[in-house]
Amino acid sequence: xxxxxxxxxxxxxxxxxxxxxxxxxxxxxxxxxxxxxxxxxxxxxxxxxxxxxxxxxxxxxxxxxxxxxxxxxxxxxxxxxxxxxxxxxxxxxxxxxxxxxxxxxxxxxxxxxxxxxxxxxxxxxxxxxxxxxxxxxxxxxxxxxxxxxxxxxxxxxxxxxxxxxxxxxxxxxxxxxxxxxxxxxxxxxxxxxxxxxxxxxxxxxxxxxxxxxxxxxxxxxxxxxxxxxxxxxxxxxxxxxxxxxx
Amino acid sequence: xxxxxxxxxxxxxxxxxxxxxxxxxxxxxxxxxxxxxxxxxxxxxxxxxxxxxxxxxxxxxxxxxxxxxxxxxxxxxxxxxxxxxxxxxxxxxxxxxxxxxxxxxxxxxxxxxxxxxxxxxxxxxxxxxxxxxxxxxxxxxxxxxxxxxxxxxxxxxxxxxxxxxxxxxxxxxxxxxxxxxxxxxxxxxxxxxxxxxxxxxxxxxxxxxxxxxxxxxxxxxxxxxxxxxxxxxxxxxxxxxxxxxx
DNA sequence: CGTGTAATTGAACTGCCTCAATAATAGTGG
DNA sequence: CCACTATTATTGAGGCAGTTCAATTACACG
Numbered sequence: 320x321x322x323x324x325x326x327x328x329x330x331x332x333x334x335x336x337x338x339x340x341x342x343x344x345x346x347x348x349x350x351x352x353x354x355x356x357x358x359x360x361x362x363x364x365x366x367x368x369x370x371x372x373x374x375x376x377x378x379x380x381x382x383x384x385x386x387x388x389x390x391x392x393x394x395x396x397x398x399x400x401x402x403x404x405x406x407x408x409x410x411x412x413x414x415x416x417x418x419x420x421x422x423x424x425x426x427x428x429x430x431x432x433x434x435x436x437x438x439x440x441x442x443x444x445x446x447x448x449x450x451x452x453x454x455x456x457x458x459x460x461x462x463x464x465x466x467x468x469x470x471x472x473x474x475x476x477x478x479x480x481x482x483x484x485x486x487x488x489x490x491x492x493x494x495x496x497x498x499x500x501x502x503x504x505x506x507x508x509x510x511x512x513x514x515x516x517x518x519x520x521x522x523x524x525x526x527x528x529x530x531x532x533x534x535x536x537x538x539x540x541x542x543x544x545x546x547x548x549x550x551x552x553x554x555x556x557x558x559x560x561x562x563x564x565x
Numbered sequence: 566x567x568x569x570x571x572x573x574x575x576x577x578x579x580x581x582x583x584x585x586x587x588x589x590x591x592x593x594x595x596x597x598x599x600x601x602x603x604x605x606x607x608x609x610x611x612x613x614x615x616x617x618x619x620x621x622x623x624x625x626x627x628x629x630x631x632x633x634x635x636x637x638x639x640x641x642x643x644x645x646x647x648x649x650x651x652x653x654x655x656x657x658x659x660x661x662x663x664x665x666x667x668x669x670x671x672x673x674x675x676x677x678x679x680x681x682x683x684x685x686x687x688x689x690x691x692x693x694x695x696x697x698x699x700x701x702x703x704x705x706x707x708x709x710x711x712x713x714x715x716x717x718x719x720x721x722x723x724x725x726x727x728x729x730x731x732x733x734x735x736x737x738x739x740x741x742x743x744x745x746x747x748x749x750x751x752x753x754x755x756x757x758x759x760x761x762x763x764x765x766x767x768x769x770x771x772x773x774x775x776x777x778x779x780x781x782x783x784x785x786x787x788x789x790x791x792x793x794x795x796x797x798x799x800x801x802x803x804x805x806x807x808x809x810x811x
Numbered sequence: 812c813g814t815g816t817a818a819t820t821g822a823a824c825t826g827c828c829t830c831a832a833t834a835a836t837a838g839t840g841g
Numbered sequence: 842c843c844a845c846t847a848t849t850a851t852t853g854a855g856g857c858a859g860t861t862c863a864a865t866t867a868c869a870c871g
Contacts, residue, residue, distance in 0.1 A: 381704075383704070383705075383708045383712075385708070385712060385794070386794055389712060391707065391708040391711055391712045393704050393707055393708070405697040405700060405701070407693075408690055408693055408694040408697055409694065409697050409698070409701065409801050410801075411798060411801070413701050413704070413705075413798060413799035413801075414704060433690070436686060436689075436690075437686045440682060440683045440686070440689070443682075443686070443689065443693075444654060444679070444682075447653075447654055447689075447693050447696070448654040448655065450693075450696065450697060450700065451651040451654055451655050451696060452655070453700060454651060454696065454699060454700035454703055455651070455655065455659050457700055457703035457704055457706075457707060458627075458629070458639050458659070458660060458703055459629075459659075460703075460707045461637065461639055461703060461706045461707055461710060462629045462631070462637040462639070464707060464710055464711040464755075465637055465710040465711075465754070465755030466629075466631060466635060466637045466752075466755060468858080469858080469859075500816095500817065500818090501817075501818065501819095502817080508711070509710075509711030509712060510859075510860090511859070511860050511861075512817095512818085513819085513820085513821095513859085513860075513861080513862095514858090514859055514860075516818065516819060516820080517819090517820085517859095519818095520819085520820095531818095548631070548632055552657060552659060553659035555655050555656075555657070555659070714826085715826085715827080746848095746849065746850090747849075747850065747851095748849080756827075756828090757827070757828050757829075758849095758850085759827085759828075759829080759830095759851085759852085759853095760826090760827060760828075762850065762851060762852085763827095763851090763852085766851085766852095777850095
């Protein structure tokens, strides 16, 4: 089986039941692959794409571009995620998608996907479920950025990213790749760069995380989850990963 | 045709093409109706409902309940909206839904909906699209509450609600029903009640809105849209409503 | 090794929050 | 219909979390 198909099927299995026939249908999907450099946009606000992307390697981020040029990052996506599945049924992109660090994405034509959904509704339902989990993550981000103080906000983001990475087996022990800068962290959590730095320093001094060289190390999961009020149930995964709590 | 079916079909037509056969399939859906009092919860965090609700009358709100008892409102929904369509494919509610003012909702069994999707994929796609617009609204809320100052935040919320109400013909001139308190406004926009009040007073003094007795009057749409950076394209409606700009 | 970018730190400022007190409004029973 | 009570809105004053601006240090890359 092709690596791209494998990644998609494994992802869908994180939350949905995928039968043999369904897996075969997925394997019949064709795609093109594209490599992206750090910070390279691959979909812009206003585009009307005819394909949906699947992250194969690395990480991508979605963001709103404000009139003054500032960005608001909305979510981050790793291997297996479909960061623009909504273009299947919404013509116009209301936000942009760019690579965080270097990344590889596969593009699958909408036509092929919708045709597959008609023949094998369960695949449609699984990808629908995927988009619904996406929405749940957005909801959590609303709460995170509106109702939590800066430290909790950052702790929660790190917990979510690490938990999702671990569920997709993209971590090494307590470490995950997070090739993101302080500025981007600020544009995700709605805080000034100086505050990002100071908050990060606090977490570091308290020996809860280590964050440099594009890597995030979760030194004290229980405390981070507590501070960030992190309850993973909104991620709707079938089987919670085992979090390292050393 | 039944009023409930009519409402759903009209709603789907705001963004999707619904053929005669599709409309007939919608009309075969059965449902139960329930009346709700002000602030009455009808789904709680943690529930695993086997039905999805359709708002028939009034308004409902979705919210996260925080450990300290505070609420974070996530979105508001009016006649035609399905505020918990995600339960079709996500078992557990990660948030609660309550009536804002008194409301009437219809409950449609999941089984009936998914069976209909298998027979008439276009209906599934239309409701899928509905959930995707939902997600777009959540994304906008992230940006609103993270990257805009208090005045812009409030202006944007009012513009969105009014625009959506007008698209569903739920306004009377420049007035819409918004039976919400300052506390709830604060728990939506992430600001303290005192700030809500002062911001509201500013908009009132500047003759941009009137807001009392559960009604919102948009006195100066152009200025509100400007201050709130409101660009309705994220709502993905086929036909923009004509906004009163007197 | 030099240059540009990103991280770090300090200091002053301010928008928003908190708390508290008062006014208005809505709901309830006589 | 009015009086009584509970809830909600309004306003003021003081404090502080987080912003802004600027300067310095560390780091990555050619």
